[in-house]
Every structure is written in C-alpha cells, then in structure tokens.
Amino acid sequence: MDETRLERLEILAAEQERTIExxxxxxxxxxxxxxxxxxxxxxxxxxxxxxxxxAIPSAPVTKPPHW
Incomplete structure (x- = not known):
C-alpha cells in the first residue's frame, strides 16, 4: 500500500515537473x-x-475675416 502511494506521488511529481518545464x-x-x-x-x-x-500643413497666422 505504501509503495503504491509513493509510486503515485513520484509519478505525479514527475508529471508536474514536465508540465512546469x-x-x-x-x-x-x-x-x-x-x-x-x-x-x-x-x-x-x-x-x-x-x-x-x-501631412499636416502649417497653418498661417492670419486674422479671422471678421476682424
């Protein structure tokens, strides 16, 4: 029983290590x-x-037409 449990834990640890890598x-x-x-x-x-x-033309500095 303990050997089976230990073997399962070792397999799980190996799988987790591979997954992490x-x-x-x-x-x-x-x-x-x-x-x-x-x-x-x-x-x-x-x-x-x-x-x-x-592309942006430089805007000339002029007074608006209503001035």
Whole structure:
C-alpha cells in the first residue's frame, strides 16, 4: 500500500515537473514574441508620426475675416 502511494506521488511529481518545464518554455517564447511585436509597434508608431507631421500643413497666422 505504501509503495503504491509513493509510486503515485513520484509519478505525479514527475508529471508536474514536465508540465512546469513546458509552461516555462511557452512563457519564454511568448515573451520573445511580445518583445518582437513591441519593436515593430515602436517602429510603426515612429513612421506614422513622421507621416502625420508631413501631412499636416502649417497653418498661417492670419486674422479671422471678421476682424
């Protein structure tokens, strides 16, 4: 009885260790993907801002027609 219980606990511990290792690997992969996407977002943001600055004409300083 004790041997069976010990064996079940060892199997459970081994399965949990494998699951933790798999989850850790997935987390590391997701973190790399997040960092890659962050870099792309930063690049696109800078490009968008540059295009936006080029598209906005500078408004001349003039008095409104009713003055």
């Amino acid at each position: 798999e989850m850790s690997a997935q987390l590391a992969e997701q973190w790399r993907e997040i960092e890659r996407l962050r870099g792309r977002l930063d690049l696109l943001t800078r490009r968008f801002q540059a295009l936006e600055e080029q």
